[in-house]
Amino acid sequence: MPVDPNAPVRISAFNWVPPFARGQVRDLRVRWALEEAGIRYAVRKLDAKVERPSDYLAEQPFGQVPSYRDETITLFESGAIVIHIGEKSETLLPADPAGRARAIAWAFAALNSVEPPIMNLATIDFFRPDADWARESRPEVVALIGSRLDRLVDYLEDRDWLEGRFTAGDLLMTTVLRILDHTDLVAARPTLAAYKARGEARPAFGRALAAQLADFELSEAVAAA
Amino acid sequence: MPVDPNAPVRISAFNWVPPFARGQVRDLRVRWALEEAGIRYAVRKLDAKVERPSDYLAEQPFGQVPSYRDETITLFESGAIVIHIGEKSETLLPADPAGRARAIAWAFAALNSVEPPIMNLATIDFFRPDADWARESRPEVVALIGSRLDRLVDYLEDRDWLEGRFTAGDLLMTTVLRILDHTDLVAARPTLAAYKARGEARPAFGRALAAQLADFELSEAVAAA
Numbered sequence: 001m002p003v004d005p006n007a008p009v010r011i012s013a014f015n016w017v018p019p020f021a022r023g024q025v026r027d028l029r030v031r032w033a034l035e036e037a038g039i040r041y042a043v044r045k046l047d048a049k050v051e052r053p054s055d056y057l058a059e060q061p062f063g064q065v066p067s068y069r070d071e072t073i074t075l076f077e078s079g080a081i082v083i084h085i086g087e088k089s090e091t092l093l094p095a096d097p098a099g100r101a102r103a104i105a106w107a108f109a110a111l112n113s114v115e116p117p118i119m120n121l122a123t124i125d126f127f128r129p130d131a132d133w134a135r136e137s138r139p140e141v142v143a144l145i146g147s148r149l150d151r152l153v154d155y156l157e158d159r160d161w162l163e164g165r166f167t168a169g170d171l172l173m174t175t176v177l178r179i180l181d182h183t184d185l186v187a188a189r190p191t192l193a194a195y196k197a198r199g200e201a202r203p204a205f206g207r208a209l210a211a212q213l214a215d216f217e218l219s220e221a222v223a224a225a
Numbered sequence: 226m227p228v229d230p231n232a233p234v235r236i237s238a239f240n241w242v243p244p245f246a247r248g249q250v251r252d253l254r255v256r257w258a259l260e261e262a263g264i265r266y267a268v269r270k271l272d273a274k275v276e277r278p279s280d281y282l283a284e285q286p287f288g289q290v291p292s293y294r295d296e297t298i299t300l301f302e303s304g305a306i307v308i309h310i311g312e313k314s315e316t317l318l319p320a321d322p323a324g325r326a327r328a329i330a331w332a333f334a335a336l337n338s339v340e341p342p343i344m345n346l347a348t349i350d351f352f353r354p355d356a357d358w359a360r361e362s363r364p365e366v367v368a369l370i371g372s373r374l375d376r377l378v379d380y381l382e383d384r385d386w387l388e389g390r391f392t393a394g395d396l397l398m399t400t401v402l403r404i405l406d407h408t409d410l411v412a413a414r415p416t417l418a419a420y421k422a423r424g425e426a427r428p429a430f431g432r433a434l435a436a437q438l439a440d441f442e443l444s445e446a447v448a449a450a
Contacts, residue, residue, distance in 0.1 A: 073327070077337060079333040104308060105302050128365075132358070136361075137356070
């Protein structure tokens with residue numbers, strides 16, 4: 001599903017980010033969901049290095065990426081956007097109410113129970129590696145992440161996906177685990193590494209990742225020209 | 226809506242927590258949503274000081290509080306449970322799809338954009354106040370919280386509620402802001418303090434808070450007897 005400047009769905013993304021953030025910016029989650037649902041989308045590109053334009057704060061109150069709009073709504077928060085896209089595609093959200101609610105439970109688990117300590121580690125490792133407090137607190141942060149990942153391993157057992165079939169919960173959990181790619185925390189847990197690899201092997205993920213990276217490469221080519 | 230041991234809806238909660246955590250444990254969010262929806266509920270009480278029973282991990286993979294079950298489903302994650310209860314009550318989730326999606330966006334904003342730095346501050350202030358790393362990193366944590374709260378103030382302007390009427394998003398945001406009650410970060414922002422007070426003034430919130438605190442008081446009375 002190529003990016004289409006004339007599509008009625010439009011997301012936001014950054015036009016350039018440093019190498020460590022490529023493949024990590026949260027518009028990847030929304031691109032992936034749109035690819036799973038077979039929905040074309042346009043991209044509003046923002047400059048990460050300057051203050052957000054005020055009209056952008058009207059669509060994303062915290063100034064973060066991504067935002068989303070379609071014919072009927074303007075939305076923000078990658079979790080909420082993925083759920084909204086899921087309403088249009090059973091690939092992401094089962095039609096039965098119980099299956100749907102379980103997928104949403106995993107979406108919140110990914111973003112409220114698993115991601116926060118992982119983002120603390122990313123802050124330490126990418127933004128404040130030389131701070132004394134970062135060096136001193138890192139072992140505690142790693143221990144908390146490890147305990148959350150261990151519970152996830154226990155839960156997964158021999159499941160391919162969190163609820164037996166791929167859902168929006170797996171999409172979000174996979175992107176959260178990817179934030180740990182600079183560590184061995186996932187690789188050291190084969191069940192979890194295999195689970196993450198299954199998500200990344202989906203063709204829709206591959207197309208979404210390629211589209212995000214292509215935007216960054218375009219910016220570099222323009223800057224170099 | 227009194228707690229009813231025979232209700233088909235059952236949540237989990239702790240039987241006792243230290244004073245600083247009273248009125249903060251996340252079952253409060255679910256109790257509040259059930260009160261708004263007019264749904265009776267039973268409570269499975271867990272001992273916070275011992276390892277979770279294995280049958281509890283089957284219903285809450287991370288061992289956290291609360292879990293939820295009704296006639297059709299077992300759920301976890303306070304955000305997902307509140308949304309699920311919202312499917313049964315327009316007080317929490319508007320019936321129109323766009324209003325519903327916006328409420329869900331605020332639910333994710335509360336739990337993924339606002340709560341994580343606030344929980345980092347709670348960890349510092351309540352669990353690790355004497356750690357060198359905690360003292361050194363606290364100003365950065367406070368600054369990040371402040372910037373998120375300032376954006377929320379800008380967004381609220383003269384709105385009573387995030388989307389013009391009370392939704393599940395306000396319920397979750399109010400409980401997240403309450404985690405800062407030991408600081409002046411909300412009080413220093415009158416728009417936000419008034420917004421939080423509006424949430425806490427709802428009769429359903431009052432009943433939910435009283436029910437959580439009553440359980441803790443019961444445990445203390447039993448222990449003292």
